[in-house]
Amino acid sequence: MDSFLSLGLSEWLVKQCKQLGINKPTPVQENCVPAILEGRDCMGCAKTGSGKTAAFVLPVLQKLSEDPYGIFCLVLTPTRELAYQIAEQFRVLGKPLGLRDCIIVGGMDMVTQALELSNQPHVVVATPGRLADHIRSSNTFSMSKIKFLILDEADRLLEQGCTDFTKDLEGILEILPAKRQTLLFSATLTDTLHELKNIAMNKPFFWESKSETRTVEELDQRYILTPEKVKDAYLIHLIQKFTDEHDDWSLIIFTNTCKNCQILTMMLREFNFPTISLHSMMKQKQRFANLAKFKASVYKILIATDVAARGLDIPTVQVVINHNTPGLPKIYIHRVGRTARAGRNGVSITLVTQYDIHLVHSIEEKIQTKLKEYPVEEKEVHKILTQVNVTRRECEIVRLPLFFTFQFQLKKNSKIYLQIIEPELTAKRKAELEKIKSQKKKFKQKIQENIQRQKHRQLKKKLTKRKQMKRKKAAQETA
């Protein structure tokens, strides 16, 4: 089967696909679209960048065109940025239908959202927390007639990680009709299969891409073994190398905390790399603005926490660097999946310290692929080591606290501020500042002493010269 028409989609939809360069169905689309059109629940597990979004958007649009009403479909997704991306796919592919969509995510104005919900959009794309808030606080919309519930990144929505969606999901499921189609998609669906089967109720069609590996062949997966203290120098070296060699490449660097994300961004900017960040402590508008600038290649380097690990589809991303080795193989799979999408090539490099070797082993076991060592010229890294470490220290103790106080208008003793800066860092900062001050003082003293000594020497020289001249003159006179 090599055309969308033969999957049961209408001509207008196939035409829309063509306009987006979507000509031939990918395996996940080829298998899931007919099952969804038949009215079955569906669970689709396919590698990152393999077109899972269109695999659910297309059949929903087909069904919507046959019987258009609002609210027809609800899509839930774990991150706000992903919600906008999915809504965009619905909007572009559903343009001939005059599709009305509505995005319900945290960090944006609730009143505007409530108004949009009450206008009965065809499709609602939401993050669970904010939608649950709307369900609790307003009765101006109804989801009792929805035909489709879609859980994108379904395993993330159902796992009890640092953001636990399960309570909000329960609240949402309560207001949805039992008679509906439920569609679940993710690149790592099988890990939470049991919980997912409880949500998809009428004997779901289950499809998983048959492949021994969990990552795509086009991805060149590398690692660099580095002591913790030299990690940043390797990072700077890598970025320098990639930006020197390929001026059209974009890079995503993943790190584990918002604080680290901010420090690395400041550090890279000190080295004049066009860098922008994305993490959950930023204001939502800033998050969207930064992502838009990165997508438009205004900034070529994005430093992000795992808030950007799933789903984001940015074709220019050629390199993913893991500044920390992910603790879970599935996080690794999603992070490196931000490159080598839709058949394109890409490189991922994971910085591995002596403490992370066991994590690499479990990643390799899960993805059924051995990471290869990335060759680095150690000499080049050592050349920049001191400069990199001094810059990081400066960012940590001076720039970061300033950034959080001014950018977020946090009071210096507020809980959130202390959470970011950490008490021991505040003490460390004080001690370091004292040290720098006294070093500066000593340095100044030394310079002063040197100048004095030099002046003294010059004066002495002058005096001796004068004495010699006098003596010479006296000698001439007596002669």
Ligand SMILES: Nc1ncnc2c1ncn2[C@@H]1O[C@H](COP(=O)(O)OP(=O)(O)OP(=O)(O)O)[C@@H](O)[C@H]1O
């Ligand atoms: N049939 C197709 N032919 C060519 N390109 C396609 C096809 N279907 C989707 N694409 C494109 O492939 C890219 C990746 O698709 P998508 O974002 O849906 O991947 P995904 O499987 O959801 O990945 P992830 O697991 O990372 O979320 C998108 O840019 C999309 O437009």
